[in-house]
Amino acid sequence: MTDAATNMRLKLPIVCFILQIILIILFGVLVQYDHDTDAKEWHNKNQSDYDNDFYYRYPSFQDVHVMIFIGFGFLMTFLQRYGFSSVGFNFLIAAFSLQWATLMQGFFHGMHGGKIHIGVESMINADFCTGAVLISFGAVLxxxxxxxxxxxxxxxxxxxxxxxxxxxxxxxAKDAGGSMTIHTFGAYFGLMVTRVLYRPNLNKSKHRNSSVYHSDLFAMIGTIYLWMFWPSFNSAVTAHGDDQHRTAMNTYYSLAACTLSTYGMSALTAHDGKLDMVHIQNAALAGGVAAGTAGEMMLTPYGSMIVGFLAGIISVLGFKYLSPILEDKLKIQDTCGVHNLHGMPGVLGAIVGAVTAAVASTDVYGKGMGDVFPDVASGQIEASYQGVRQAISLAVTLGIALGGGLFVGFILKLPVFGAPSDTICYEDSIYWEVPGDEEGHEEQLTAVNTAETEKLNS
Amino acid sequence: MTDAATNMRLKLPIVCFILQIILIILFGVLVQYDHDTDAKEWHNKNQSDYDNDFYYRYPSFQDVHVMIFIGFGFLMTFLQRYGFSSVGFNFLIAAFSLQWATLMQGFFHGMHGGKIHIGVESMINADFCTGAVLISFGAVLxxxxxxxxxxxxxxxxxxxxxxxxxxxxxxxAKDAGGSMTIHTFGAYFGLMVTRVLYRPNLNKSKHRNSSVYHSDLFAMIGTIYLWMFWPSFNSAVTAHGDDQHRTAMNTYYSLAACTLSTYGMSALTAHDGKLDMVHIQNAALAGGVAAGTAGEMMLTPYGSMIVGFLAGIISVLGFKYLSPILEDKLKIQDTCGVHNLHGMPGVLGAIVGAVTAAVASTDVYGKGMGDVFPDVASGQIEASYQGVRQAISLAVTLGIALGGGLFVGFILKLPVFGAPSDTICYEDSIYWEVPGDEEGHEEQLTAVNTAETEKLNS
Amino acid sequence: MTDAATNMRLKLPIVCFILQIILIILFGVLVQYDHDTDAKEWHNKNQSDYDNDFYYRYPSFQDVHVMIFIGFGFLMTFLQRYGFSSVGFNFLIAAFSLQWATLMQGFFHGMHGGKIHIGVESMINADFCTGAVLISFGAVLxxxxxxxxxxxxxxxxxxxxxxxxxxxxxxxAKDAGGSMTIHTFGAYFGLMVTRVLYRPNLNKSKHRNSSVYHSDLFAMIGTIYLWMFWPSFNSAVTAHGDDQHRTAMNTYYSLAACTLSTYGMSALTAHDGKLDMVHIQNAALAGGVAAGTAGEMMLTPYGSMIVGFLAGIISVLGFKYLSPILEDKLKIQDTCGVHNLHGMPGVLGAIVGAVTAAVASTDVYGKGMGDVFPDVASGQIEASYQGVRQAISLAVTLGIALGGGLFVGFILKLPVFGAPSDTICYEDSIYWEVPGDEEGHEEQLTAVNTAETEKLNS
Known part of the structure; x- marks a missing residue:
């Protein structure tokens, strides 16, 4: 199991240390506390401590944080011998991404006098950006x-x-819950990366690309946390007041309806009328993805339920019929099926958002129009044009995601980063010290690995 | 394992789709955003966005939500081969129930001009109602x-x-944490259902009606989440201010005291002085159930601890001595022992609530009486009569629960719903595609199932 | 497996019941609702229910609560046959400690007219004190x-x-997140206890003092929850407004930086360049410990990242190089490596706090100085002297922890408390009814235990 190509002894420490030191230097030069976190700034104004944004965003932030680290991390533990890597690499790249995202997002929309100002809202946005990276991780898991x-x-x-x-x-455009910015972007970026990294001989690792009984239960921890906290995710950065409240509730009903259609479709399509854990773990979440853009709008409760209902159906159909086609015909090996959970439901969410925006009227929104569609409220544009903006945004997102994924895929193909060979994919013991399990699995693994090493050496 | 009777290929999709479509139609006709979630309504009044009820109820809602989906779901994973069903059916019926509860509860106490108005408080109430269904699920698990x-x-x-x-x-009556409405109701309803569904030959599945090492650890995830968030559960819909604060704290101390009496009783009664996981997983929670009615009252911290202390004792005694009697004499097969966790502690909580209400005085409550006992504060009734109301409520709850359970039990007995036969209860593979586990369990199961099928066919 | 010495049939019930009854009596005599939880007191003043401290502390409390019961509890489930005890004893001693801490802390700094006043802030402080006990538990696990x-x-x-x-x-001194009061105290107290309880023949249980595959995944649940909620922990009892906000954010960045240095160091130092789960589970949290004192100060985001970066490095080095020395030379058998996670990072946090305090200036803090360093703001002392106070506090903490641990260690050595013998440490079945696992482990255990018992009897 000591394969020079995948040995991380120097590669990983060098990358981690260099990245972290660069981050520290850039933070030192560029980043400052914002008005609500700076002792001097906050106390300069005569305001109640209870008005600090901390109290109106931090509970949402913590829910999002749980989705990123527990939700995504455990969702991917379904593989029988890849639990350490699923949770562990999720942890590592999320810890990096949230720091890097603070800088990149701050650079584009948080600069004040040459400095990036940070607080709880930037923390939520950094976690959101991290979510997109973790979606792409799911495609190449x-x-x-x-x-x-x-x-x-x-x-x-x-x-x-x-x-x-x-x-x-x-x-x-409006996209508070990130149907486009997070889900569509993360999914199609990851799908393009995994396309470029296509492995024709991946079936040699096929026996490990499946779950065992307890790994599916660990994955359900991830699923349920994502499901429960999705209302917080979609509402975390909307305007305060009715907007956050409505977004959370729309998402709640979208997810509930999605769960029923997922169970129905799973029993209908799976072998012998039995439920398939892959569908439950993933498709039941599609309702949250699909409510990511329109959730803050006056989608109505039953509108939200229709969206969720459809999202569950297309997601299960994707797992059952589309994924095999993507793999066989388009050579897209999508380990977690992110196309079904994030890709298609994200596009659905973008379309629902465009339509809902296009039909917005002052009759329905009243003075609340300013919170949701400020340019429509100010009379600068018509609601129908807001719908066009949303549709263009979807196209832009797909373009940048696919183009970016293509570019990054080729970079990742460089044979210096220690990727595993086709025969030892989905295997923790390449990168982790793995203890035995209860039935002497380690011995078997060693045997497999020795055979593998011998083959490589011969 | 392809048994026509339990095959869900058509039954489950039909039920899921019909129910969800009915829900969507009824929501479309009947349900509207309430004042705090509607863009127009909210902005019609001149108020601060920070006063939206979202900020004062949503964190409690999320804690309750975790109890419903993670707490109840994982608590029931203790069975060795029923983890998929425990978490998965919990997920399905909760997703349905919270939608249906929105309509039913709205119909009875949320109508405004012919419409049901919904917001975070109705979401909490819907989750509460769902909790009662999940308690009953525990009895028939x-x-x-x-x-x-x-x-x-x-x-x-x-x-x-x-x-x-x-x-x-x-x-x-007052019952903020639902000792009566949720726990007593859910438990006795479920017990009556399982009584009607009595299976004389259930011992044929006895070998699967037990835990394994890791399934008990998964169950502890459920237990600990229920325990931690119970203060949020009991305080989620009380009046704002001191009431929510006091309820959470009373529950916190009730649970802590309950934990110590549970450990003491478990070691005292179990085999060889060893602790029994069943007691720890369940009885340690009885303190939360028993503080469900009186938690919002001026129960005092030490009063709360006495209630929790007693609840832990009766719950362990119930598991040890009463459950076998219920099964042998009354033919009540109570898989999770909901009588010990929700039934008896719920009744205890109702009695404690009645007594605490009866002794309420303006000396103790001051102007806060109006929040807790509005009719006493307004002079309409005496405190002692409030106690009588509480006692009558317990009797009504028991009546409706037992009567309803009897009725529903007979409906569920109809041989068209795909119930498993006595020999394959507590088994995921009837309704789920189950992967192998680390030691080739699947082969054994297939063998069992083939034998089973043959027997059925012969 | 029925060993009289470790039999808990009478010992545990007696201790649990006596302790709980004493607690109830003392609560009855000494403890009262505080202004924000008492119905009469709260309504005596003319204030908005929304200003109740519940809304500004309770979400933080719940995050801390999760860290105490899920975080610490599951972190320690890494041992292959000690999961019941890890979660279960964590549960028991935490439920006791939080009650006892309410009294002890109330006695020292919560008395009002001879009564201890309690509310959400005292609940957080009680959970904090419990955290220190659980750290010590880690050393003797x-x-x-x-x-x-x-x-x-x-x-x-x-x-x-x-x-x-x-x-x-x-x-x-200032120590909102408890680098000194919680982590340094808990670690050195526990290390001294385990030193006094030194077992020269502990290697007889060595084969159980390790993890298996799924036990490491359960432990990751604990790790990730601790990591995610540490920002809430450090900010839970700081002043409201910018202070809580800033503390949470500093901790967030400290932890993120710590995670990257932990992964780097783990790959650098571990066998064959592979990552070691022990490092990831523990060292990645050191950034939270090290930000416990200075987190509320104007540490700056990049300052927080430097602190976290260093904490991760020293923690991994501690696990790799110092722990074996402590065990071999100083006879300190530290099961969970609390010296590396809480001890050294706690001391680092104390030093960082002293330095940050010493350089505080009105230029940086403005009128916010009063929240963080009231004595400096009032002109009573210089900032540099605040630094001296902090340094003295570290010394005092180390003295009381080591002295206290020495004393308590000798008490625990009394042969009446049912400690396990050297051959059956790290084993659930001494104190728990343990079900079989999937491969008939129980039989093996019974065999081991029978052999053990025979040896004891001979």
């Missing part, structure tokens, strides 16, 4: 080294910030 | 199909809303 | 009976309250 993942994160965070800036600032 | 569970949820949610209306609106 | 642990908790909570009083009230 089991086939990449931690160094590759960190390199991917460097580029993806940067492109995420560019895309986010184009959508929210340049185009004036 | 392992012996029911997902279609049976959905049918049960339809009726139970409806009866829950009726009982809640009678108690809180008609009788004027 | 697997080698102590639950009765020993409860006895340890009685003394440790008391000494914690004394030390906390000396630091915060007598010396005027």
């Amino acid at each position: 089991g086939k990449t080294s931690p160094v590759q993942l960190l390199i991917m994160a460097i580029f993806e965070v940067t492109l995420f910030a560019v895309n986010e800036f184009v959508l929210l600032s340049a185009l004036g | 392992g012996k029911t199909s997902p279609v049976q569970l959905l049918i049960m949820a339809i009726f139970e949610v409806t009866l829950f809303a009726v009982n809640e209306f009678v108690l809180l609106s008609a009788l004027g | 697997g080698k102590t009976s639950p009765v020993q642990l409860l006895i340890m908790a009685i003394f440790e909570v008391t000494l914690f309250a004394v030390n906390e009083f000396v630091l915060l009230s007598a010396l005027g």
